[in-house]
Amino acid sequence: MSMSEEPGATVTVGAALAEGLARAGVKIAFTVPGESVLGLLEGLAARRIRVVAARHEGSAAFMAESVAQLTGRPAVCIGTRAVGASNLAIGLHAARADSAPVIAIVGQVRSDLRGHEAFQEMDLVRAFEPIVKWAVEIKDPGEAWAILERAVAAATRGRPGPVLLSVPVDVMDALVAAPPVSDVKPAALRSEHHAEPDPTLVRKILHLLADARRPLILAGAGILRARSTDALVRFAETMRVPVVASWRRADVFPNDHPLYLGMTGNGAPESLRARLDAADALLVLGSRLGEMTTFGYQIPGPGVRWAQVDVEPRGAPNRPELVLAADVATFLRSAQRVLGHAAFEATSLDERTAANVVDRADYEAATVVDAEAWDGPGVHPGRVIATLARVLPADSIITSDAGDFGTWAARGLRFHRPGTFISSTAGPMGFALPAAIGAVLVRPGRLAVALAGDGGFAMTMADLETAVRERARLITIVFDNGRYGATWRVQNQRGEGNGLGTRLGAVDFAGVADACGALGLTVRTDEEFEPALRQAIEAGRPVLLHLTLDPRWTTVEAGLAELAVEVEPAPELAPRVELEVEPSLPPETASEPEAAPTTEPEPEPEVVSVPETAPEREAEPETASEPEPASELVQEPEPEREAEPDLDLGAELDR
Ligand SMILES: Cc1ncc(C[n+]2csc(CCOP(=O)(O)OP(=O)(O)O)c2C)c(N)n1
Ligand SMILES: [Mg+2]
Numbered sequence: 021m022s023m024s025e026e027p028g029a030t031v032t033v034g035a036a037l038a039e040g041l042a043r044a045g046v047k048i049a050f051t052v053p054g055e056s057v058l059g060l061l062e063g064l065a066a067r068r069i070r071v072v073a074a075r076h077e078g079s080a081a082f083m084a085e086s087v088a089q090l091t092g093r094p095a096v097c098i099g100t101r102a103v104g105a106s107n108l109a110i111g112l113h114a115a116r117a118d119s120a121p122v123i124a125i126v127g128q129v130r131s132d133l134r135g136h137e138a139f140q141e142m143d144l145v146r147a148f149e150p151i152v153k154w155a156v157e158i159k160d161p162g163e164a165w166a167i168l169e170r171a172v173a174a175a176t177r178g179r180p181g182p183v184l185l186s187v188p189v190d191v192m193d194a195l196v197a198a199p200p201v202s203d204v205k206p207a208a209l210r211s212e213h214h215a216e217p218d219p220t221l222v223r224k225i226l227h228l229l230a231d232a233r234r235p236l237i238l239a240g241a242g243i244l245r246a247r248s249t250d251a252l253v254r255f256a257e258t259m260r261v262p263v264v265a266s267w268r269r270a271d272v273f274p275n276d277h278p279l280y281l282g283m284t285g286n287g288a289p290e291s292l293r294a295r296l297d298a299a300d301a302l303l304v305l306g307s308r309l310g311e312m313t314t315f316g317y318q319i320p321g322p323g324v325r326w327a328q329v330d331v332e333p334r335g336a337p338n339r340p341e342l343v344l345a346a347d348v349a350t351f352l353r354s355a356q357r358v359l360g361h362a363a364f365e366a367t368s369l370d371e372r373t374a375a376n377v378v379d380r381a382d383y384e385a386a387t388v389v390d391a392e393a394w395d396g397p398g399v400h401p402g403r404v405i406a407t408l409a410r411v412l413p414a415d416s417i418i419t420s421d422a423g424d425f426g427t428w429a430a431r432g433l434r435f436h437r438p439g440t441f442i443s444s445t446a447g448p449m450g451f452a453l454p455a456a457i458g459a460v461l462v463r464p465g466r467l468a469v470a471l472a473g474d475g476g477f478a479m480t481m482a483d484l485e486t487a488v489r490e491r492a493r494l495i496t497i498v499f500d501n502g503r504y505g506a507t508w509r510v511q512n513q514r515g516e517g518n519g520l521g522t523r524l525g526a527v528d529f530a531g532v533a534d535a536c537g538a539l540g541l542t543v544r545t546d547e548e549f550e551p552a553l554r555q556a557i558e559a560g561r562p563v564l565l566h567l568t569l570d571p572r573w574t575t576v577e578a579g580l581a582e583l584a585v586e587v588e589p590a591p592e593l594a595p596r597v598e599l600e601v602e603p604s605l606p607p608e609t610a611s612e613p614e615a616a617p618t619t620e621p622e623p624e625p626e627v628v629s630v631p632e633t634a635p636e637r638e639a640e641p642e643t644a645s646e647p648e649p650a651s652e653l654v655q656e657p658e659p660e661r662e663a664e665p666d667l668d669l670g671a672e673l674d675r
Contacts, residue, residue: 030195031063033164033187037125038063039199040168044176045093046123048072048461050080052107054100054140056127056189061098069096072461072490074454075482077104081111081124082451082480083458085182086419086442088120090459092245094175095120100127102142105184110448112151115182117310117446119241121175122182128157131188144186153181161194177212179332180245214347217329221344222354225303225327228342229259232301232325234375238284239273240266240313241445242306242330246349249273249438252305255352258359260372262379264292266307268420268443271435279376281383284319285312287430287576289386295379302326306348309335310445389432389576396545398568401425401499402576403546405432408469408497411553416467417442417459421452423473424506425499425569427576439463450479456494457487467493467557474500474524481529484536487562495556496538496564498529501571509574526593533564542566 031039037060041049048070053061064071074080077099087095099108105126115122129138148155154174158164164187171183229235243252249272256263256279263273267285274280282292293315296302302320308330311317317337320326327342328335329351344351389402405428412418414436420426420443435441442455456468477498487494508522530540539559541552543566556563572580 029198031198032059032192033158033161033194033196034059034061034192035063035066036164036196036199037168037185037187038067038069040165040172041094041096041123042067042069044172045091046096048087049096049098050074050083050458051098052077052080052100052104053098054104054127056100056129056187056192057098057125059189059192060125060187070461072457072486074486076480077107078110078450079454079457079480079483079486081108081122082114082444082448082454083461084122084124085111085115085118085120085444086455086458087462088115088122088180089118089241089244089442090417090439091462092180092247093121094123094172095458096123096125098125101129101140102144103140105142105144105148105186109148109151110450112148112182112184114444114446114448114451116151116153118444119180119245120182121180123171123175124152124182124184126184126186127192128186128188130190131159132190134188144184148184151182152184155184155186157186157188158191159188161191161196164191164196165199179330212347214350217344217346217351217354219354219358221342222351222358225329225342225344225351226259226355226358228301228325228327229261229303232299234295234298235259235261235301235303236281236295236299237261237263238266238302238304238307238309238313238319239263240269240305240307241272242348243272244269244306244438246306246347247438248306248349248352251349251352251356253277255355255359258356260369260376261303262295262376264296267310267312268430268441268445269307270430270433271438271441274436275434276436278380281379282387283430284315285430287427288315289383289431291379291382291386295382297321299324304328304330304340305351306330307335308332312445312447387431389428392580394546394580396570398570398573399543399546399549401428401569401573402432404497404499404549404567405429407550407553409433411550411557412469413467413557415440416469417456417463419443419452419455419459419468419470421470421472421476422447422449422506423476423499423504424509424575425473425501426471429471431576449473449476451476453477453480453487453494453496454483456496457483457490457492460492460494461490464493467495470494470496472496472498473505474498474502474527474529475504477529478527481532482536484533484538484562484564488537492562493560494562495553496533496562498564498566499569500527500529500566501569501573502526503571505571505574508571509578528593529564529566533562533566536562538562538564540564540566542568544568 046069049064050072052074061071074083080097084095084097097108099105108124112124126144128144129141145155145157156167158167171185175183237256239252243249262279262281264281265272265283270283281295282289296319302324326340328340329344329346329348331347333343333345390406394400409432418441420429442459444451452470452472456470460466460468503524504522511517511522530542533540539561543549543552552565556565
């Protein structure tokens with residue numbers, strides 16, 4: 021239904037909300053529905069917003085968070101009443117931590133039943149107020165349009181973040197006046213205007229960097245949200261100041277640039293911590309200086325002169341010398357103008373340039389992750405990462421879960437442009453696969469690669485089916501050490517409780533992928549990995565690579581750890597027992613002598629555990645696909661990310 025121009029025309033609240041979302045640029049919404057939100061889904065479909073069913077609301081919220089991180093535009097997840105909302109919570113918490121503009125719309129019980137502990141009733145506003153930026157219930161259908169506008173503004177303005185709208189089922193289906201017809205976006209849906217920052221403060225910040233001997237810039241998500249990577253590159257080059265990325269924002273600056281010195285937090289190269297300690301001035305751009313980024317609030321160290329530019333400066337326990345509450349794009353523009361006019365007396369530009377060369381060489385040496393000798397069992401996590409860095413297309417979108425395996429990726433991967441690394445600073449397990457799905461659905465030409473541990477992956481692995489159904493071009497790589505490794509490692513350090521709550525059983529992850537209609541490959545040695553990866557890139561459908569990992573590999577910092585505790589071998593998979601259904605068994609199968617593997621596990625295949633054995637599943641996505649053109653609704657031309665066309669990093673970066 022399109023909004024009628026006739027005076028007095030009415031639409032349902034669900035349709036009005038869908039109209040507002042469409043005008044805010046929403047193209048896709050993720051949901052596990054319930055009857056309370058059906059009116060909204062109908063409105064979305066009428067407005068040609070693609071509706072994607074997830075297998076868990078947590079996944080739906082992660083998918084939306086990923087889209088919001090990637091596009092900077094509002095992204096939508098939808099759940100039903102108390103149960104759906106509770107499941108959405110993890111993704112909304114993550115969106116808050118990641119300053120991602122997610123709009124969650126949740127059904128609520130009928131208005132006349134509110135307060136009676138009705139079926140699946142919860143005071144959603146009270147429950148979610150501490151989690152989201154703004155939570156509100158639409159009580160009067162006539163206010164729906166105004167509330168939606170306000171919600172979009174709250175999600176996207178200032179420091180972006182999640183909002184939650186609770187909509188009682190009767191309100192959702194109530195008729196209201198059609199939203200005003202307009203070619204012009206309502207004010208609240210337009211992009212924000214940022215005032216020019218105070219020029220004196222801008223100059224002072226520039227002087228702070230220019231006067232220092234060993235200055236450094238720390239850049240975070242604010243740069244990504246403001247699409248200011250190019251501007252930052254120019255600024256850093258003009259000032260000849262190296263740049264480090266905040267935790268999980270490694271794509272904020274081209275990693276092959278001679279001024280890039282790595283990502284802070286877990287997995288940071290040792291050179292980076294040393295360089296941060298050596299800095300005598302630090303400019304923090306678009307980062308809240310979270311606990312992980314600052315190695316537990318140790319950065320900036322005492323005595324370091326530092327400045328922070330952020331839409332909402334906050335984070336560090338010690339106050340900056342200079343603080344500018346401003347959008348980083350506006351700041352960088354002003355700074356570049358000043359730099360164009362004023363000749364800066366940097367202490368010694370040559371000296372600084374020479375120091376930068378040494379810093380970069382230190383970074384490169386400290387980010388080699390595949391040096392240790394290893395003959396198995398299982399793969400070398402660093403070699404896997406080094407292979408990914410070499411083989412994946414440079415514009416692949418890599419998503420990462422929580423867990424120790426991720427430290428290898430943090431140190432060893434290289435990102436060349438913004439929007440190629442999506443991870444959450446909230447550290448939620450289960451994030452990587454849904455995030456990869458969300459990412460490729462809005463960037464259909466790209467390849468997404470989800471990195472996860474066996475623990476985190478299993479939390480959302482049912483969404484492999486979503487990936488198949490939605491034809492998401494992705495590869496999931498599962499680092500399987502048979503445990504919640506990061507937590508088990510801490511047990512090991514404590515010397516107590518070895519394996520308590522942290523040991524996991526074996527899962528045939530390739531088999532799970534196969535069962536969902538994806539292609540599953542099991543990789544047990546380093547030699548097997550690269551051919552499997554190349555096969556996955558070419559596969560044309562979702563692929564899972566199940567990597568077996570010796571649990572002595574923990575973090576990249578620890579390398580091959582000396583463990584204080586005994587490591588039990590990973591449990592073996594119990595052989596699959598087939599149901600004996602005599603009449604339908606084809607005679608060859610029934611009579612085959614080796615076809616009863618009740619005690620012996622299957623012989624290990626070379627690399628591939630399920631290649632050609634599932635042709636009928638492969639065909640399924642084709643027939644089961646939606647009647648509408650698959651990605652037409654989200655086919656954006658390769659995006660508005662400013663840095664993508666501009667960066668021009670040269671052919672050597674196109675691995
Ligand atoms: C939703 C959620 N639950 C619990 C944790 C705590 N936690 C952090 S890492 C981790 C273990 C992750 O195990 P796995 O995914 O197998 O990765 P590994 O550390 O073994 O590489 C746990 C339990 C978390 N971060 N998120
Ligand atoms: Mg694990």
